[in-house]
Amino acid sequence: MRVRSYRRTFITLGVIAILVTGLIWGLAGALAADSGSPTPQSGKVVLQFGWYENIDSLNPFIGYASSAWSVYFENYDTLVNWDAATLQPVPGVAKSWEHSADGTVWTFHLRKDVTFQDGTPLTANDVAFTFNYVVDNDMGNFTTYTNSLKHTTAIDDYTVQMTFSKAKSSVLQMLVPILPEHLWSKISPKAAANSFQNLPPIVGSGPFQVVEWKKDEYCRLVANKKYWGGAPKIDELIYRFYTNQDTMVQDFKQGAIAWANIPEAQFAALQGTPGFGTLKAHNDYFEELGMNCYAGPSKGHPALKDPKFRHALNWAIDRTAIANVAYGGAAIPATGMLPSGYWATPVDYHWEPSADQRYTFDLAKARQELDAAGYTDTNGDGIRDYKGKPITLRLWAVAEKAEYTRAAKLIAGWLREIGLKIQLQTVDDGAASAGMYNMENGVFTPDYDLFVWGWTGDPDPGFLLSVLLTSQINSWSDSAWSNAEYDKLFKQQDSELDPVKRRDIVWRMQQIVYDQTPYLVLVYPLALQAYNTSAWQGWVNQPAPNGTLENQWTYLKLHPATAKSTGGGANWIVAVVVAVVVVAIAVVVLLVRKGRGRPAVEEA
Helix, strand or coil: CCCCCCCCCCHHHHHHHHHHHHHHHHHHHHHHHHHCCCCCHHHCCEEEEEEECCCCCCHHHHHHCHHHHHHHHHHHHHHCCEECCCCEEEECCEEEECCCCCCEEEEEEEEEECCCCCCCCCCCCHHEEEEEEEECCCCCCCCCHHHCCCCCCEEEEEEEEEEECCCCCHHHHCCCCCCCCHHCCCHHHHHHHHHCCCCCCCCCCEEEEEEEEECCCEEEEECCCCCCCCCCCCEEEEEEEEHHHHHHHHHHHHCCEEEEEEEHHHHHCCCCCCEEEEEEEECEEEEEEEEEECCCCCCCCHHHHHHHHHHHHHHHHHHHHHHHHHHHCCCCCCCCCCCCCCCCCCCCCCCCCCCCCCCCCCCCHHHHHHHHCCCCCCCCCCEECCCCCCCCCEEECCCCCHHHHHHHHHHHHHHHHHHCCCEEEEEEEHHHHHHHHCCCCCCCCCCCCCCEEEECCCCCHHHHCCCCCCCHCCECCCCCCHHHHHHHHHHHHHHHHCHHHHHHHHHHHHHHHHHHHCEEEEEEEEEEEEEEECCCCCCCCCCCCCEEECCCCHHHEEEEEECEEEEEEEEHHHHHHHHHHHHHHHHHHHHHHHHCCCCCEEEE
């Protein structure tokens, strides 16, 4: 914001100028506080976002929460980036690349102006170290991206060569954070995968650096003013963590945060409010009823290992009711694992079943399939039996979102109607993960039955598909499902360079999941986002035109709104400032008429 200042000619005018300027800055400070911006005393432009999901770890080899991954890719760079609007690959640390005719050897040419946040230059050695560290030590969080990568070599300081065992379709979308070799080479892979905390300040080469983290409260990042992609227009980025959505909404309305995901009831009230924008954003995630399918040692109910049992449950779930009731209409009833409305270029990876493949809500059909599979009520107590014992299933709703609990309550009711005993419980994500990855005497023994949770993906569909691979059991997989055809198809799509042929393989994979039901995919939630337009401008959709505003491009481009663009709830402050200036000018004019001189006016 430009602020008018008055040069002093006499002491009296100087006092008036100080008073006027003080009033203007004070009111501007109120405007800043009202909009989530810093007060002038801080001298910083601070952007604050509200999250209701906590960071679980700042170590990228351990963290799994989507909030943690958002932070990783602000602090670290990737070899190749993606275009915000189209999600297509664009230069990142690598400014250009080429590959061999068979697609097995890729050569990347790096920028020469990239430095880590401690001032150390980022070179090809850092890139080679990072990828070899992942591959050689089988670092599970990133092996989905690096499968078929054999070795990475630094040809010279700014040239990297990657050799693959076969062609790979997603080479340009490997979201592996580039680590500083001079720091991470001192950390053993065992520690990195299990115990290393990676506490702030965290050294990477990204546009922001994590300098402070208070679990359950906030994570503070400072702008990297020497970022090769151009310095962010803000000085600090703060993520605030909330356990109560109503509190977050109130903080948003009062200007303490500039952006938040808003519950449906409050979202409707915000629509059309001056100074605020609202968006029903399409995202790369789905939410599901997951099932413990593990064929090995398990504390889950054995009926869930039977595809026929799982298949029958599809008819007992009304996805439309879940979208309308649990999500207040802010969700799309789901089919395949890859959301609709997200991919468009070069192909749409979302799969839709044909009319004869599609499950509808039909409790009678669910009962028929359970009867045919041998799960009947043998003693007339109203509960179906498994080997003579009533089938009791634990159903967990992860506490991260109220929608999960609402959906789980609906699901519990329907499953009870088809003769299953359901024990419904809301649990936090730590407890859910503990059950999913339970170990008994060093042996993987998952201890859960059913859960309602969700997955967030990447611009490339490979990651979302990978979580159901056999190789991801006791890693990313939370259903511990194994299917040989699915595993085979994943390898095929991973090496298929023709987008249309790859899409067809990906569609078949989603059809297998739809039929075998390790996940009963419920909905594709629309992110109900509210954002401050009176204090901030430069919001970027990813992808265009209706993708999320919470992304790295927004963080880079967002800046305080100018006085001309300020509107809405801030208008009253602007009006007061104008009034103060008018009064001050009147006083000055009066004094000038008394022979005290005329002050010059300049733009500051």
